[in-house]
Amino acid sequence: MKIYKNIEDIRAPFSHACVTIGNFDGVHLGHQQLFAQVAYQAHQQKGTSVAITFDPHPLQILKSGGIKLISTCEQKIELVDMAGIDVMVIVPFTQEFAATTAEYFVDEILLKRIGMKELVVGYDYAFGKGRTGNISFLQQQGKEKGFSVAVVDAYYTQGTLVSSTHIRQLLAAGEMAEARRLLGRCYQIRGEVQLGKQRGGKEIGFPTANLKFADEDLVPRHGVYVSQVICDGKCYGGVINIGCNPTFGEQALVAETHIFDFNQDIYGKPIKVNLLEFLRNERRFDNINELAAQIGRDVASARKILSEQSKELAISCEDKFNS
Numbered sequence: 001m002k003i004y005k006n007i008e009d010i011r012a013p014f015s016h017a018c019v020t021i022g023n024f025d026g027v028h029l030g031h032q033q034l035f036a037q038v039a040y041q042a043h044q045q046k047g048t049s050v051a052i053t054f055d056p057h058p059l060q061i062l063k064s065g066g067i068k069l070i071s072t073c074e075q076k077i078e079l080v081d082m083a084g085i086d087v088m089v090i091v092p093f094t095q096e097f098a099a100t101t102a103e104y105f106v107d108e109i110l111l112k113r114i115g116m117k118e119l120v121v122g123y124d125y126a127f128g129k130g131r132t133g134n135i136s137f138l139q140q141q142g143k144e145k146g147f148s149v150a151v152v153d154a155y156y157t158q159g160t161l162v163s164s165t166h167i168r169q170l171l172a173a174g175e176m177a178e179a180r181r182l183l184g185r186c187y188q189i190r191g192e193v194q195l196g197k198q199r200g201g202k203e204i205g206f207p208t209a210n211l212k213f214a215d216e217d218l219v220p221r222h223g224v225y226v227s228q229v230i231c232d233g234k235c236y237g238g239v240i241n242i243g244c245n246p247t248f249g250e251q252a253l254v255a256e257t258h259i260f261d262f263n264q265d266i267y268g269k270p271i272k273v274n275l276l277e278f279l280r281n282e283r284r285f286d287n288i289n290e291l292a293a294q295i296g297r298d299v300a301s302a303r304k305i306l307s308e309q310s311k312e313l314a315i316s317c318e319d320k321f322n323s
Contacts (some may be wrong), residue, residue, distance in 0.1 A: 001081040004089045005055075013115025014087060016047025020120045021127060023164075024053050026070035027079035029184045030122070030155035030162040035083035037152060038120045042086065049086045050114060054093040060216060061093055068218035070167055075188070089114070102128025106141050120150045157181065174221035174278035186228070186274035186316045187220070189213075189255060193266050204292045206299070208241075208256040209266060211273070219253065223281045226302040228274040228316055229259045235317030236262050237306045239298050240273055243282035258299065274316050277305055 004010055018041040020034045035051065042049035053076065059067040071079070073090065080088050091097065105128055110116040119138060127133040135151055142149040155162045162182045170179040171187060179187050191211040209229070213219055222243040229236045240257040257273055279298055285291040306313065 001077075001085055002087045003077060004087070005092070007089065007091060007109060007113055010089070010113050013113065014048035014050060015115070016042070016045045016117045017050050017087075017115045018042040018045065018047055018118040018120065019050045019052060019110060019114060019116045021052045022122060022125060023057055024051070024076055024080065025057060025164045026167055026183055027076055027083070028070075028162050028164065028167060028182055029157060032083055032184065033155050034120055034122060034152055035080065035085055037150065038118075039084045041118050041120065041150075045117070047117065049084070050089060050116075051080050051085045051087070052089045052091060052114075053080075054091050056093055056216070058093050058098065061095060062098060066216060068168065069216050070164060070171070070183075070187070070218050072190070072217075075190075099129055102133030102137055103141070104128075105133065106138075106145070111145060111147070116147055118148045118150070120152060122152055123154050168218060171218055171220040174223060174225075176220075176225065176275050176277055180276075186276060188272055188274050189217070190270065190272040192268055192270050194254075195267055204288055204295065206258045206292070206295050208258050209271060211255040211257070211271070213253055213255065220275060221278060224279045224298050225275045226277040226279060226305050227257060228276060228306075228313065229257055229262075230272040230274070230317065231259070231262075231264075231266060231269065236260055237302065238273070239279070239295070239302045240275065241282060246282065246284035258295070260299070260303065276309075276313065276316075 018038050020038045022031065022034065024031045038051070039049045041047075055073050057067055057069060077088060110119070119142065121135065121138065123135075125135065135149075139149050141147075160166070160182065167179050167182050170182070176187060189211060193209045194212055195210075220242060224239055224241050227238045227240040229238045237260040238257050240255055242253075242255045244253055255273070257271075279301055285294065
């Protein structure tokens with residue numbers, strides 16, 4: 001997949017460009033319907049499938065307090081690539097860009113710069129200043145300027161509407177299995193392993209790999225989860241605690257992962273952690289011995305769940321999800 005992070009870098013229109021536009025946060029099953037249709041239409045016309053998105057997310061600029069993201073831009077790129085899209089255009093979103101009119105966006109970016117011949121959008125999509133670029137506007141523009149507009153209906157699975165908003169609610173509640181069903185994969189956090197207080201191994205008996213959250217990251221329900229950890233292309237079981245270490249009176253939010261059957265030094269290395277199932281709330285213990293005993297019970301529970309679901313979860317560690 002070819003990636004453009006600046007519209008001006010596109011030197012010539014693409015051949016019969018079939019385009020979809022959206023924020024695509026999470027790249028969930030609903031988004032995947034859009035990509036599938038764009039890829040199919042481009043293939044039928046021997047054209048180019050194009051996905052246009054924005055970074056940062058527009059609501060991080062336009063909404064007070066911003067928005068918490070299900071997926072980083074890096075994850076979004078990986079997932080769109082997996083969907084079979086030829087070209088991804090990541091438009092830098094600023095206050096100035098927010099003032100762009102819908103008609104200018106169609107004329108100067110979609111038609112002139114990208115060479116759009118077909119447009120595929122979700123049922124509720126709107127863009128441009130004042131969100132005037134809605135479905136009816138696009139359909140009228142298509143009639144006047146010679147491009148087709150296909151509208152993809154809301155996507156439901158087992159009666160549940162698949163949306164980024166609903167997935168955020170599920171993650172905030174610790175409903176990982178349901179979030180996984182709507183995403184089509186496990187919810188994943190990632191980052192470089194940070195040097196922590198080093199209490200896990202020395203004092204408690206359960207060494208941990210620590211990750212810190214960025215301000216824009218969606219932080220799921222605080223507590224302990226069964227996890228899979230991907231490091232150096234290998235997949236391990238584990239338990240992860242997301243919270244602030246109340247036993248030690250700390251305030252900083254951190255994700256601490258105890259990786260099963262693992263003893264390597266990975267400080268500074270990137271890891272990916274799939275959150276599989278919520279085990280319990282974070283709580284304060286009276287002493288380290290009580291905390292260690294509870295972690296031992298958490299580890300036993302996690303190993304049991306991983307063993308029982310080993311076949312179902314095997315796909316979560318495949319390279320296509322974690323390359």
